[in-house]
Amino acid sequence: MNNDFKYIVIGAGIAGLHIGALLSQNGKVLILEKAKNIGGRARVVDIGGFKLDYGPHPVKFGSKSALGISLNEIGKPVDFIKPGGSWAFLENGKKTLFPTGGIMAVIKSDLVPTIKTLKFMIKVIKMKQNDFKQLYDLSLVEWFNRENIHPKLQRFLIMASSSMQVNPFPERSSAGELLHNIHRVLKKGSVFYPKRGWNSIFNSFSEKIHENKGEIRLDSEVKEIIVESSKVVGVKIDNEIIRADKIISTIPVQHLFTILDDKLCEKKFVEKCKNLRPTTGISIDFCLSKPISNLKGIIFFENPYAFGFIPSNLSPEVAPQGHSLMSFFTATDLDDIRNKDKMKEIHRNLRDAILQFFPNIENYLLHERPLFSEMVDGVEINIEQHQLKRPGNKIKNIKNLYITGDSVGGEGAGGDVGHESVRNTYKLIKDEEFVL
C-alpha cells in the first residue's frame, strides 16, 4: 500500500520545521503539532507590536551554524546580525568588556588576567577532538584544580559555562564540553541574532515545506507511534491512523514514552531517556516606550550568573518604531525552579541585578514578561550526559523511527545540539535511502 506521506515529523518546534524542510526535498512531509502554534520552546509572541522571542534567543555561529547551513542549503537564507562588543556587569557594580571579541577584548577587559587568558585561548584553539573527549567526564571544578587555573579566569569560565552551556554549576559542568565549545567560538565566531527575530527562521522553513507540497497540521497531538513487526508504520491522532514510510520524533526524549511503548526498547535506553536532566531557567523581557541604552552586545551578569541583550538594538523590526525590547536570562537548578519560594527569590535577584545597571527600565516600562522554564534545553551539558553519553538518532530494534532535537547526542550546547542533531539525522536518513 502506498502511504500518503513519505515522512511524518512529530512536533513543529525548530527541530521539526528544520528537519521537515530538509526532508521535503526528498518526499512528501507531514508535520504534526499538538499546540495551536508553531515554534515550541522558541515560539514568538506578539505583544502590542513587540515580537517577543521565547526569552533571549541568539543563535550561536549565525550563518555558520548547522541551522544557518540548512537555511542556505534550502535556498532560504536568513540575515544574521553580529552583536557589538560584549560587557560584563560585576557584583561590585562595575562594568568591563567581556572577552569574547578576540585579543583586543582580552587586553582591554578587567575581568581576566591578560597573559594567562591569551595563553589559555591559544591552547584551546590548538586542541583536537581527542583532547576534548578526554575531558568530557571531568567537571570544571576538577579541571580548575588539576590545571591550577587563576581565580579570575575561573570566574570568566563559569560565566561562559552559564551562558554557553546554560550550566552555572562548575561542580557538574563538563570541562571537555566547555573547552570544545570555546574552541568552536574561537574558530567560528560567537552568537548572532536573526534579522526580525526567530519568526524569520520559522518562515523560511515553513515556506520550503509548503513549496514542496508538505503539510503542517496544528492542534494535532500524536497519541501513539505505531510499530508493527519491529518497524514503524504510522501514528495515531485521536481515532485516525496516518501512515508514512519514516517517522521522526522531535519531542524531547524524556517524553518519548508517552507515545511509544517502552517495552519495544531496551530498558537501559528507556531509563537514560527518561532521566535526562534538562536545563532550566528564568527569563525576563521588558517592552519599553523608548530605548534606554544603545548597547549592541551581549550583557553578562556576575550575580546571579545571567546574560541578556537588547534585540531591538540589533533588529529594530522586533519593536514598534522608537520603542525598545530588552531580554535577560538566568539558568537555575531543576530543583530550584520546582520550588515556588526559591523561584521567586531567583527572579527577584535577576530583576534587581538588571535594574542596578538599567534603572530607567521602570520609567519607560509598558509590559514585562517573566518566564519560568522547566525545560530550556532538552539536556544539561554535564559530566553525566555529555555528547557521547546521550541517546543517538536511532532506536535499536525499531526500523524507520528517528529521534532528533536538543535532547539527543550532537555537538555544542543548548539550541546548537538541536540543530546539529537535525543535520545528523537528515544525513542518516539520506544515506540509508541512498543505499536502498
Ligand SMILES: Cc1cc2nc3c(=O)[nH]c(=O)nc-3n(C[C@H](O)[C@H](O)[C@H](O)COP(=O)(O)OP(=O)(O)OC[C@H]3O[C@@H](n4cnc5c(N)ncnc54)[C@H](O)[C@@H]3O)c2cc1C
Ligand atoms: C527561555 C529560553 C531561552 C532559550 N535561549 C536560547 C538561545 O538563546 N539560543 C538557542 O539556540 N536556544 C535557546 N533556547 C533553547 C531552544 O529554544 C530549544 O533548544 C529549541 O526551541 C528546542 O526545539 P525542539 O524543536 O527540539 O523542541 P520543542 O521546541 O520542544 O518542540 C517540540 C514540539 O513538539 C510538540 N509536541 C510535543 N508532544 C507532541 C505530540 N505528542 N504530538 C505532536 N506534537 C507534540 C511540542 O508542542 C513542541 O512544539 C532557549 C529556550 C528557552 C525556553
